Amino acid sequence: MTSLHTGLAAIVTGGNSGIGRAxxxxxxxxxxxxxxxxxQPEPSWHxxxxxxxxxxxxxxxxPAKILACAIDHFGQLDFLINNAGMVGGSEVETxxxxxxxxxxxxxxxxxxxxSRAAIPYLKHSTRGRIVNIGSIMSNLAGPGMGxxxxxxxxxxxxxxxxxxxxxxxxxxxxxxxxGAIVTGITGPAIAADPGFTDFWSKxxxxxxxxxxxxxxxxxxxxxxxxxxxxxxxxxxxDGGVMVNP
Numbered sequence: 001m002t003s004l005h006t007g008l009a010a011i012v013t014g015g016n017s018g019i020g021r022a023x024x025x026x027x028x029x030x031x032x033x034x035x036x037x038x039x040q041p042e043p044s045w046h047x048x049x050x051x052x053x054x055x056x057x058x059x060x061x062x063p064a065k066i067l068a069c070a071i072d073h074f075g076q077l078d079f080l081i082n083n084a085g086m087v088g089g090s091e092v093e094t095x096x097x098x099x100x101x102x103x104x105x106x107x108x109x110x111x112x113x114x115s116r117a118a119i120p121y122l123k124h125s126t127r128g129r130i131v132n133i134g135s136i137m138s139n140l141a142g143p144g145m146g147x148x149x150x151x152x153x154x155x156x157x158x159x160x161x162x163x164x165x166x167x168x169x170x171x172x173x174x175x176x177x178x179g180a181i182v183t184g185i186t187g188p189a190i191a192a193d194p195g196f197t198d199f200w201s202k203x204x205x206x207x208x209x210x211x212x213x214x215x216x217x218x219x220x221x222x223x224x225x226x227x228x229x230x231x232x233x234x235x236x237x238d239g240g241v242m243v244n245p
Contacts, residue, residue: 002031003029003030003031004030004031004220004223004224004225005027005030005031005032005078005079005223006030006031006032007031008031008032008033008076008078008079008125008127009032009033009034009035009070009073009074009075009076009077009078009079010024010027010032010033010034010035010077010078010079010080010081010223011034011035011037011066011067011070011077011079011080011081011114011118012024012027012034012035012036012037012081012083013036013037013038013057013066013081013082013083013084013110013114014037014038014057014083014084014085015034015036015037015038015083016036016038016040016043016044016045016052017038017040017044017183017184018181018183018184018185018212019083019133019178019181019183019212019215019216020036020038020081020083020084021036021044021045021212022211022212022213022215022216023081023083023212023215023216023219023220024036024050025045025047025216026213026216026217026219026220027079027220027223028047028048028049028050030220032049032078032079033049033050033051033073033074034049034050034051035051035052035053035066035069035070035073035074036050036051036052036053037053037054037055037057037066037084038052038053038054038055038084039054039055039056039057039084040054041054042054051069051070051073051074053065053066053069057084057106057110057114058102058105058106058109058110062110062113062114063110063113063114063116063117064117066114066117067114067117067118067121070121071121076121076124076125077118077121077122077125078122078125078126078127078128078129079127079128079129079130079131079223080114080115080118080122080129080130080131081130081131081132081133081219082110082111082114082115082130082131082132082133083133084106084110085106085107085133085151085185086102086103086106086107086185087103087145087148087185088102088103088147088148089103089144089145089146089147089148090144091143091144091146092146095146095147099147100146100147103147103148103151104147104150104151104154107148107151107152107155108151108154108155108158111132111155111158112158115130115132115158115162118130119166119171122166122169122171123166123169123171125170125171126170127170127223127225127228128166128169128170128171128172129171129172129173129222129223130159130162130166130171130172130173130174131173131174131175131176131219131222131223132155132158132159132173132174132175132176133155133175133176133178133215134152134155134156134159134175134176134177134178134234135148135152135177135178136177136178136179136236136238136241136242137149137152137153138152138153138155138156138175138177138234139156139177139234139242140242155175156175156234159173159174159175159232159234160173160232163231163232164232167231170228172222172227172228172230172231173231173232174222174230174231174232174233174234174235175233175234175235176215176218176219176222176234176235176237177234177235177236177237177238177242178210178215178237178238179200179204179210179236179237179238179239179241179242180196180200180203180204180209180210180238180239180241181209181210181211181212181214181215182209182210182211182212183212190209197209200241203241203244204238204239204240204241204244205239205240205241205243205244206239206240207239208239209239210237210238210239214237215237218235218237222235
C-alpha cells in the first residue's frame with residue numbers, strides 16, 4: 001500500500017528533538033524524504049530517507065544553504081515545516097534589545113526568509129504545503145513573554161499572507177497553535193515548577209499535557225491531499241486549554 005507522502009520531500013527546521021523530531025519521524029513513516037535542520041552539530045537520531053544539516057536558521061545565508069541542501073539531496077521540495085523556535089526574554093520594561101532581536105529573528109524572521117527561499121520550489125510541487133508553528137500565544141498574551149508573544153502573533157499574520165499569495169499555485173499555508181507540550185523547551189519549566197503539570201493538565205479538556213506526537217499528527221494531516229482546501233488556518237492542538245479560562 002502506498003504511504004501518504006511517497007515521492008515527496010520535506011524540510012523540518014528544529015528537527016533534532018521535540019516536535020520537529022516527532023514530525024520528521026512521522027513524515028518518514030509516511031514515505032517522505034526529510035531534511036532536518038538544527039543548530040546542534042550532530043543528529044540525535046538516524047533513519048532511512050533522513051538528511052541532516054547543522055544551521056542556525058536565523059543566520060545570514062541559512063535560507064539559501066537549507067534550500068540548496070534539500071534540492072541537492074531530493075531534487076524537489078513539497079513540504080516546509082518551520083518549527084525551529086525559542087522562548088525567553090523578560091518584561092518589556094527591562095528587556096534588552098539583543099534579547100528581543102534574537103527571539104524575533106529565530107521565531108519570525110527565519111520563518112519569513114526560509115519560506116521566501118522555498119516558494120520557487122514549492123510552486124513546482126504537486127502538493128505544496130507550508131506549516132508554521134505558532135502557539136496558543138498567537139491568540140493570547142502573558143506577562144514576561146512580550147517578544148515570544150509578538151513573534152507568534154506575527155507568525156499567524158505571515159502565514160495568512162502566504163496562503164493568500166500562494167493559493168493560486170495550489171500551495172496551502174497553515175499554522176499550528178500548540179498548548180503545553182512536553183519538549184526540551186518546556187522541560188526546564190516542568191522540572192522547576194511542581195505545579196506546572198497539574199495546572200496545565202487541569203486546564204486541558206483532555207486532562208493531560210500534550211506530547212510532540214500530538215503536534216506531529218496535526219501537521220501530518222495538513223500535509224495530506226485531503227487537506228487541500230484548508231489554508232490560512234490556525235489549528236489549535238492544545239487539548240482545549242484556550243476555551244478554559
